[in-house]
Amino acid sequence: FLEYDKNNWQEVFVSEENTLQLFITNKCNLRCKGCFYAHNLGRDEMSFDVYKSYILEYKDKVKKITLLGGEPTLHNFLPQIIAFNQSLNLKTTIYTNGFHLENLEGVSLDGVKIRIGVHGTHLSEKPLVSVHKTFLPVTIVYMLRRDNIVELMGAVKIAEQNFNCNDFFISSIRDIASTGNYWLDNTDTIPMNEYFEIVQKFVKEYNGKLNIHISKRGIIKSKFDNAVDKCRFGNIFPNGSKIRCHLDISLNKKCSELEFNKVKCNK
Numbered sequence: 001f002l003e004y005d006k007n008n009w010q011e012v013f014v015s016e017e018n019t020l021q022l023f024i025t026n027k028c029n030l031r032c033k034g035c036f037y038a039h040n041l042g043r044d045e046m047s048f049d050v051y052k053s054y055i056l057e058y059k060d061k062v063k064k065i066t067l068l069g070g071e072p073t074l075h076n077f078l079p080q081i082i083a084f085n086q087s088l089n090l091k092t093t094i095y096t097n098g099f100h101l102e103n104l105e106g107v108s109l110d111g112v113k114i115r116i117g118v119h120g121t122h123l124s125e126k127p128l129v130s131v132h133k134t135f136l137p138v139t140i141v142y143m144l145r146r147d148n149i150v151e152l153m154g155a156v157k158i159a160e161q162n163f164n165c166n167d168f169f170i171s172s173i174r175d176i177a178s179t180g181n182y183w184l185d186n187t188d189t190i191p192m193n194e195y196f197e198i199v200q201k202f203v204k205e206y207n208g209k210l211n212i213h214i215s216k217r218g219i220i221k222s223k224f225d226n227a228v229d230k231c232r233f234g235n236i237f238p239n240g241s242k243i244r245c246h247l248d249i250s251l252n253k254k255c256s257e258l259e260f261n262k263v264k265c266n267k
Contacts, residue, residue, distance in 0.1 A: 002220060012211075022065065024051060025044070026045065028069055028071040029099055032124075032125050033119075033125060036175070037069070041070060066094075067081065073101065082094075091111050091112075093113045094115065095115045101114070109137070123151065128155050137164050137165070139166075143172060143173050146190060152198070160210060170214050174247075231262075234258030245265070
C-alpha cells in the first residue's frame with residue numbers, strides 16, 4: 001500500500017469496464033525503445049468497414065473502445081471512426097504519442113479521451129516537450145524506465161502548465177518482447193520494487209493540482225482492490241488476429257474468440 005497524507009490525497013474508486021482495443025494501424029512516425037508493438041509496425045491498416053464490423057460484433061459486450069497502433073492519429077478515417085463509436089454511445093480512448101494531434105482538431109470529442117504516452121520530458125525519443133501543442137483535453141501517460149526517472153516531476157509540471165490536462169498517469173515499461181516474461185527485467189526496465197519506491201516518493205513530494213492515476217503493475221495494492229482479477233480486455237489487429245491481454249502481443253498468444261471478464265489476469 002502507498003503511504004500518503006490524507007489531508008492532501010484522496011484515493012478514488014475507478015470502475016473497470018470491459019474494453020475492446022483495436023490496433024487500427026501499424027503506421028507510426030516513431031520507433032521507440034521498448035515499444036511492445038515494435039515488431040508489428042509497418043504499413044498495414046484496418047479499413048473503416050472492417051472496423052465497423054468488429055464494433056458491431058462486440059458492442060453489447062463492452063463499454064469502451066481504445067484506439068491504438070502504431071499511431072492512431074495517422075489513420076485517414078479516424079474522425080469517422082470516432083463518430084461511429086459516438087453513434088453507438090461507446091466511450092473512446094485514443095492512445096497516441098501526441099505528435100499529430102492536429103488531426104483531431106475540429107473533431108467532435110464527446111465521450112472521447114486522449115491519452116498521450118511519453119518517455120520523458122526532453123531526453124527520450126518520445127519527449128513531452130515535442131508533443132503537439134494543443135488546447136484539446138488530454139491525459140499525459142508517463143512510462144517510467146531507467147533513463148527517465150529524474151524527469152518525472154518535471155513532466156507533471158509541464159502537463160500542468162502547458163496542456164489542457166487534468167489527469168496524469170504513471171506507469172512503467174515492461175519489455176516482455178525481449179524477456180518473454182512480465183516479471184523479468186532488462187537494462188531499460190525498472191524492477192518492481194524500485195517502481196514502487198519511485199511512485200511512493202512522487203506521492204510524498206507532489207503537491208500540484210492534477211489527478212494522479214497510478215498503474216498498480218500487479219504489486220501496488222489499493223483499498224478498492226477486487227478479489228476477482230479477471231481480464232476485461234480484448235485486442236484485435238489490422239490482420240484480424242485476436243488476443244486477450246495486450247501483454248500477449250509479445251508472447252504471440254492468439255485466441256480464436258474474445259472473452260471479457262472470464263479469464264484470470266495473466267500477471
